[in-house]
């Protein structure tokens with residue numbers, strides 16, 4: 434049974450797609466036009482009651498939350514493709530730690546910038562708020578300072594191996610650094626810059642970006 438990934442053009446779905454490519458897992462995509470509100474259709478809400486993308490269907494198995502989906506496939510196909518969870522329980526612990534750091538320290542500010550700078554339609558009619566943009570950038574500076582220190586000792590966030598924690602950053606780092614042109618946030622951080630250049634050069638990321646261009 435081939436896994437179906439709903440909403441491939443959206444950022445959070447790209448975490449899942451990169452994971453599947455790295456693990457050499459065959460997949461199909463089901464486009465969901467969030468700008469037209471298709472993610473709020475009753476049929477879609479039966480799959481994902483919170484009305485966000487992505488969700489996957491793998492036979493009778495349905496799963497949403499992009500990071501949970503990545504963890505599921507990285508575990509289920511552990512011996513296939515690139516190892517994305519580390520080799521020891523200690524390494525796996527660090528992968529989980531940096532996945533949580535991405536979700537709770539990096540993502541909120543990156544998502545705020547996405548809404549207020551890149552896609553104000555996500556604001557539901559409100560106007561972009563310069564104060565939110567300023568505060569979000571300041572928070573990201575603090576996050577990248579911590580990343581700079583971590584990456585001065587390790588090639589990747591969880592250690593000297595590429596993992597789900599690095600994949601999880603790809604879509605919104607691309608929005609912040611490239612789509613928003615806020616590369617100045619990392620340009621003076623040589624280890625963060627080297628890390629970003631490394632992970633964003635991966636064929637898996639560039640394949641997904643080429644196949645499923647963002648809707649914004």
Ligand SMILES: N[C@@H](CCC(=O)N[C@@H](CS(=O)(=O)O)C(=O)NCC(=O)O)C(=O)O
Pocket residue numbers: 443444445446467472484485486487497498499500
């Ligand atoms: N925590 C969820 C977040 C999913 C999410 O917010 N998806 C956005 C699209 S994107 O920001 O990932 O591109 C969405 O559906 N937005 C539409 C909406 O919130 O109505 C996950 O990681 O899957």
